[in-house]
Amino acid sequence: MNAPIASEPRLTSLSHGGGCGCKIAPGVLTGLLRGTAMLPVPEALLVGIETSDDAAVYRLNDDQALVATTDFFMPIVDDPLDFGRIAATNAISDVYAMGATPIMALSLVGMPINTLSSDTIARILEGGAMACRDAGIPIAGGHTIDSVEAIYGLVAMGLVDPAHVKRNAGARPGDLLILGKPLGVGVMSAALKKEALDAEGYAQMIAATTRLNTPGPDLARLPGVHAMTDVTGFGLAGHMLEMARGSNCELRLNWKAVPLLPGARALASSGFVTGASGRNWASYGEDVSLPDGFADVDRALLSDPQTSGGLLVSCAAQSADSVLAIFRDHGFADAAVIAEAHEGAGRLTVT
Template identity: 75%
Template sequence: MTADQTAPEPRLTSLSHGGGCGCKIAPAVLSEILRETAPMMLPEELLVGRENADDAAVYRLNDSQALVATTDFFMPIVDDPHDFGRIAATNAISDIYAMGARPIMALALVGMPVNVLSRQTIGRILDGGQAAAQAAGIPVVGGHSIDSVEVIYGLVALGLVHPDLVKKNASARPGDLLIQGKPLGAGVYSAALKKDALSAEGYARMIALTTQLNTPGPELAELPGVHALTDVTGFGLAGHLLEMVRGSGCSARLDWAQVPFLAEARALAEAGHITGASGRNWMSYGSEVFLADGFSEVDRGLLTDPQTSGGLLVSCAPDARDDVLALFAAHGFADACVIGEVLEPSESPRVILA
């Protein structure tokens, strides 16, 4: 019997050992792997490479245009094929917005167990990805596919930005405020979903959050007071903030009480729905995080929770605060808020929980 006959198909999430950005290689392991790779000759036109673990590569084309290139793909975080495709594509396009660029086109990366899933199911995954790309105003113009044991889908995304408006993750300044665009907790929600412990309302909220394009990025880049941008994905809030402060040579203070979360995130985390990636994240960078008194294991799980298609994290001058929040609000990001500040330069950058 083939996958295109009437036998029931397995849940998408049952075909992968991890899901969403929780599939990422742990930060410390990835750093070790990259350190062992041979150095490369880099052209002077390369404005952003891999030196600060930024969201995308940026290559200057001319005085007014730079090409932004990124790729992102993962295994299913949900069982609905169309939703999975939308989430994966939205997540990939996010890295373009996080550099302050506007997306222009994408290529699909497709790995499918073709003897397990029907052509109809695979087609719905691709349709979901195309729907997200269409919402971003770009075409999916090709790609590459393989017959894979696990379900894998994502995009190569390309964008354009003025070279002077590129927003790196490593240009935060002392005194900057930190603004988070989306609430956290997607990893906890996905862990609960795999155990049938997520409510229908929680699922709908997770889908809405993970398919919301980070469209404020290009307009944020045009604000003079915005100094650094990144998006919070698989390494959790602490991990991506650490990438920002390491590159900027500063530390940061997080006001934990102000960090926005999905409504059921804490209760689900307290019930044990914390991903394995959260623990791997903490093992990778926990020594660089100073926890406040009374900070629980649940809090630590939420701090390191891997986000799939997470929100933008902005470092901006205090006098740009109102403009940044107004931009987020205009794009439908009602939970955007100030969550901390960048501290003075430090030889050993840290994230400090207050």
């Protein structure tokens, strides 16, 4: 990792919470959005806010729908190039999670211009441009403000055949759930902020958070795939609950099958847990059934906020091998079957 310019503060010291750990807790957010449900919804809006999905989807014609989303946050790392890459990768992920192919992005930039040098800010934007180039899309514009905290992200847009849109609501009893990336980004970011993450751990974190979720469109075209989302700031438990509620089913998670970033559990055991993890659990823990003796460290990892996390796919059992093959073809070696869907009413049960 590159050190910040000597005369400048560490990027993470400028943020009260980094990456997707900045998200407003699910319970609070639900209350804030209550009034928006009364707004008129055009027939062409295929996906809106009704199930807290990853992006909005608007039908353009019989063969095309526009997918639009936005995501931005404060620094999760100190290296400006890496911060830009992570933030942009995370924003584009929501397009992939709907099964769409990205087409362009707009930058959202808020920077403390009297605190950070123009070189540092330029490197953040360069990192975002790198991620967009990897996704094959242009940054076609954006907006900038002078901000107390450093903020960067994208408006990301894509196209998808309406028949292939994949929502976070659609899991069916009997489905298997497959997770594309290992957990632990929040724990590692907490350790990094306290200068307790070694170079190998940092490299693992960057590799995970800058890997684009490119399997999304291929997965969406697979007939056996019924639902899809990406795991981000609400943690694995939070995003599984969104899928369970939207699908009106119970999801049963095999915790031992969940892939973790190397060293993440040890760091969590040493106390490197984000405040967002606790806020997440306070918001939805009553809807999660844990087995007797489930360790506090495992509960922290279950609600650990992921930045640029993996795709979570619900598919027919007979399609699981095909889903795993698509993940492998795109370089996601850690993808694993972690759960199954059952008849139920919007709950998560951990075994």
